[in-house]
């Protein structure tokens with residue numbers, strides 16, 4: 001019997017190598033007790049009847065591993081690995097379905113070190129590699145007592161389920177199938193979630209979730225390529241099936257090609273649904289049918305600590321923050337370390353020694369997980385200075401409402417967000433504060449960081465306002481410099497001057513400004529191209545200064561624009577704050593938003 005089985009296997013190996021079309025049979029290739037495999041032997045794997053799947057040895061690193069893989073694919077496709085985190089095996093390793101009914105791996109023939117591949121409560125009497133990609137062990141009454149489908153690694157195949165409470169863990173790389181950096185969890189609460197491995201598994205670490213929860217469910221990939229969450233059918237709710245993806249394909253002719261569906265948590269942390277098409281002439285094709293995310297930089301932990309992710313084309317590239325170097329330049333996703341030794345900051349503080357640190361040029365569009373240890377209502381310049389003066393602070397992010405957030409190390413999950421207006425500053429060693437070298441070209445240029453978004457107002461004014469109104473562009477500036485900054489900050493927020501959440505400048509109509517200044521009655525002073533009037537903002541007792549542009553249209557606007565830009569750049573505690581502007585088309589309900597700048601037309 002055993003002899004026959006071996007003969008059969010050799011035959012099927014030959015059939016595989018021939019180019020002859022193979023008729024598909026559903027008759028399983030039964031593997032009998034006493035059968036064995038070895039990288040050195042003539043038989044290195046056991047095939048499924050279709051010849052599409054094999055169980056046995058495959059190459060890994062400098063040795064071999066035991067697992068299930070797809071044959072005749074454009075790229076090696078491993079769907080399961082036994083003891084994936086073990087050392088690669090030597091070519092002397094053997095895998096045997098012993099006469100005692102155990103699936104045993106002997107890593108070394110001489111010493112006879114053995115390891116069970118499958119833990120079973122009863123003895124197996126046979127095994128089979130099925131066409132679905134499932135390797136099963138049977139008992140003496142042909143019941144399945146163990147199957148690879150029950151312990152998935154990074155992949156589920158058509159017909160396989162990831163049951164509630166189980167995880168997929170990505171592979172280290174395309175060629176190394178040991179445990180990698182990401183985890184797909186089918187939570188008991190029915191939510192399917194993605195996390196970096198070894199994170200705290202809290203909301204901040206999660207980078208994708210199905211969002212369906214409330215009842216226990218399994219993740220299923222069925223034979224036609226539908227990926228769905230199947231709720232507990234015991235509850236009699238047949239409808240609690242949530243389809244995540246439809247991976248089925250239009251029929252391409254007929255049965256002459258097989259389609260295999262596969263959902264894999266790839267090494268880059270993205271969960272993808274693939275379909276493999278295999279024709280009888282052994283040619284094949286792989287299609288990506290669905291993926292949870294498109295942007296690899298959205299995968300938290302794609303880049304390690306103190307680095308950030310930026311897309312270059314389709315590729316995600318990790319860059320170190322200023323003042324940091326790669327832990328391993330050949331493996332940039334590992335993260336970065338500070339490229340200087342910390343001095344004894346606190347001691348220096350006490351002894352009044354000269355500071356060794358400077359603040360880097362600002363970086364724009366950066367995001368990292370938001371856990372500041374301190375949030376202060378400081379202007380940009382003071383914000384970075386306050387970090388310099390603080391031994392705990394290594395980075396600050398500054399948003400344009402005087403919101404200064406201070407961070408300790410490490411900084412996690414950094415990435416470029418195109419529409420972010422935050423500025424990030426880093427504490428770097430003195431004399432090394434040049435433009436950071438690790439920044440993607442074209443994205444961060446300190447020279448053009450000053451955001452003078454005032455220009456659109458003026459252009460709008462030109463095109464929309466009446467001739468008389470065109471002359472006037474207003475900056476409404478708050479007069480009072482509050483003694484207590486925090487107090488001022490709060491007041492600003494509380495006041496109905498309305499520095500709204502969108503951080504926009506308040507828009508005022510001409511009438512409102514006229515009313516606020518009581519018809520431009522009390523002149524406070526005169527600049528080179530306009531007078532400043534005292535006023536009180538309606539609805540609050542806030543004293544404001546209103547500057548009215550009075551010169552000729554073209555020249556005046558150009559100069560005023562330059563002044564606005566300067567104000568945007570200048571941040572000083574002795575200058576009052578720009579809180580609003582004249583919007584010529586306010587009556588037309590079109591609101592103009594600009595950022596909230598700091599500045600003044602009045603020096604005190």
Ligand SMILES: *[C@@H]1O[C@H](CO)[C@@H](O)[C@H](O)[C@H]1NC(C)=O
Nearest residue numbers: 006010038039040041042043
């Ligand atoms: C492998 O096959 C060759 C001939 O095909 C045979 O000579 C050799 O003995 C076989 N080796 C084993 C270990 O079965």
Ligand SMILES: *[C@@H]1O[C@H](CO)[C@@H](O)[C@H](O)[C@H]1NC(C)=O
Nearest residue numbers: 089090091092093108109110
């Ligand atoms: C395999 O076994 C042979 C004989 O026992 C030994 O000479 C050889 O070094 C072993 N090969 C490996 C890769 O361990």
Ligand SMILES: *[C@@H]1O[C@H](CO)[C@@H](O)[C@H](O)[C@H]1NC(C)=O
Nearest residue numbers: 121122123125139140141142
């Ligand atoms: C199968 O094996 C069990 C013990 O594992 C034994 O009790 C039973 O009689 C066997 N059945 C058959 C049909 O051989």
Ligand SMILES: *[C@@H]1O[C@H](CO)[C@@H](O)[C@H](O)[C@H]1NC(C)=O
Nearest residue numbers: 149159160161218220230233
């Ligand atoms: C997977 O789940 C589906 C739907 O819940 C079920 O019909 C099927 O039997 C399960 N498959 C396995 C192998 O458990």
Ligand SMILES: *[C@@H]1O[C@H](CO)[C@@H](O)[C@H](O)[C@H]1NC(C)=O
Nearest residue numbers: 179180181182196197198199
């Ligand atoms: C996770 O932690 C375990 C135990 O400390 C460690 O062996 C493993 O390498 C870690 N994995 C990753 C991806 O960091």
Ligand SMILES: *[C@@H]1O[C@H](CO)[C@@H](O)[C@H](O)[C@H]1NC(C)=O
Nearest residue numbers: 222223224225226228241243
């Ligand atoms: C897979 O699921 C879809 C959607 O529920 C269903 O239409 C299809 O018939 C299923 N296929 C199989 C083979 O069960």
Ligand SMILES: *[C@@H]1O[C@H](CO)[C@@H](O)[C@H](O)[C@H]1NC(C)=O
Nearest residue numbers: 243245246247248249250251
């Ligand atoms: C799934 O996709 C296939 C092919 O695109 C399409 O023919 C079929 O109607 C879809 N089924 C569902 C339920 O969306």
Ligand SMILES: *[C@@H]1O[C@H](CO)[C@@H](O)[C@H](O)[C@H]1NC(C)=O
Nearest residue numbers: 251252253254255256257280
């Ligand atoms: C395959 O499809 C073609 C038309 O698309 C048909 O003529 C042919 O008979 C089909 N072959 C089989 C084996 O079904």
Ligand SMILES: *[C@@H]1O[C@H](CO)[C@@H](O)[C@H](O)[C@H]1NC(C)=O
Nearest residue numbers: 256257279280281282283284
């Ligand atoms: C195999 O068959 C498919 C579909 O009939 C065809 O597109 C492909 O070119 C063929 N490949 C080879 C190597 O003959």
Ligand SMILES: *[C@@H]1O[C@H](CO)[C@@H](O)[C@H](O)[C@H]1NC(C)=O
Nearest residue numbers: 358359360361362430431433
């Ligand atoms: C600190 O860094 C800034 C640029 O961010 C640079 O202009 C300045 O010269 C540096 N100061 C010292 C003392 O190196």
Ligand SMILES: *[C@@H]1O[C@H](CO)[C@@H](O)[C@H](O)[C@H]1NC(C)=O
Nearest residue numbers: 417418419420421422501502
């Ligand atoms: C940036 O864009 C994303 C969507 O593209 C949006 O969800 C997010 O709120 C935006 N952030 C800001 C600050 O505008």
